[in-house]
Amino acid sequence: MYDYMLGGKDNYAVDRQAIDQLTAHIPAAVPLARANRAFLQRAVRHLADAGVRQFLDLGSGLPTQGNVHEIAREACPDAKVVYVDHDPVVAAHARALLEEEGRVAFVEADLLRPADVLAEVDGFLDLDEPVAVLLVSILHFVQEDPGPMVKVLREAVAPGSHLVLTHAVSGLTGDDREEAAKDVYRGSSTGGATGRTLTEITAFFGDFEPVEPGLVPVGQWRPDTPVLVGDGSLPDYLYAGAARKP
Ligand SMILES: C[S@@+](CC[C@H](N)C(=O)[O-])C[C@H]1O[C@@H](n2cnc3c(N)ncnc32)[C@H](O)[C@@H]1O
Numbered sequence: 001m002y003d004y005m006l007g008g009k010d011n012y013a014v015d016r017q018a019i020d021q022l023t024a025h026i027p028a029a030v031p032l033a034r035a036n037r038a039f040l041q042r043a044v045r046h047l048a049d050a051g052v053r054q055f056l057d058l059g060s061g062l063p064t065q066g067n068v069h070e071i072a073r074e075a076c077p078d079a080k081v082v083y084v085d086h087d088p089v090v091a092a093h094a095r096a097l098l099e100e101e102g103r104v105a106f107v108e109a110d111l112l113r114p115a116d117v118l119a120e121v122d123g124f125l126d127l128d129e130p131v132a133v134l135l136v137s138i139l140h141f142v143q144e145d146p147g148p149m150v151k152v153l154r155e156a157v158a159p160g161s162h163l164v165l166t167h168a169v170s171g172l173t174g175d176d177r178e179e180a181a182k183d184v185y186r187g188s189s190t191g192g193a194t195g196r197t198l199t200e201i202t203a204f205f206g207d208f209e210p211v212e213p214g215l216v217p218v219g220q221w222r223p224d225t226p227v228l229v230g231d232g233s234l235p236d237y238l239y240a241g242a243a244r245k246p
Pocket of ligand 1: 040061083087111
């Protein structure tokens with residue numbers, strides 16, 4: 001579904017139908033998905049420029065243009081990246097793409113078992129050195145409380161590490177469109193989507209120190225081009241932020 005929203009070719013009729021249903025309720029779904037991807041790229045570029053050399057991309061999705069390792073390497077040619085996803089189709093595509101690449105790995109695993117994921121990547125990544133943990137457009141697909149899982153990640157990484165995330169916000173449409181959108185996701189292979197409040201989303205960062213500008217609508221996080229606040233182009237349904245472990 002996400003691949004279709006990004007304009008990719010690796011999707012099925014059922015994905016396209018689900019997105020057509022979704023956009024009937026949330027017309028901005030496709031621009032928001034693209035804004036999400038653009039945020040991921042800006043955040044990786046910012047952190048690589050700031051000296052982060054290791055990236056753990058959880059729920060990485062199908063490889064597309066501007067993958068994390070490509071962006072990170074522009075600033076830091078020796079950056080190491082591990083992609084993690086539980087979808088076998090993603091795994092097949094990622095392995096095919098990454099076969100020739102050094103310093104990049106793909107792990108087929110469930111991020112709801114973070115200790116197992118960390119054990120698997122340990123050695124390829126040096127967990128005694130800072131890591132950027134990316135949880136971008138993934139936690140709203142976790143139906144149970146992701147708090148304990150994110151806490152395991154926060155505690156495992158070294159000082160100077162970062163947590164980067166985007167998350168759908170609940171209760172913002174002010175009508176029944178949010179429920180209609182949830183119905184579309186419930187009927188899809190994602191198994192469902194859950195918006196959360198800004199307070200709940202902020203709590204995922206624990207005691208990490210916010211990177212400016214904090215948790216903001218996705219298009220407003222260190223934009224490459226000026227953003228006209230309130231111009232109505234993107235509704236504030238998806239928030240983005242990054243924070244650093246002290
Ligand atoms: C919307 S895509 C996000 C891709 C990428 N993070 C981005 O923002 O561009 C969500 C991805 O998370 C993966 N995913 C969902 N639940 C997962 C889980 N429990 N463990 C690992 N991957 C998961 C899905 O297979 C999908 O590829």
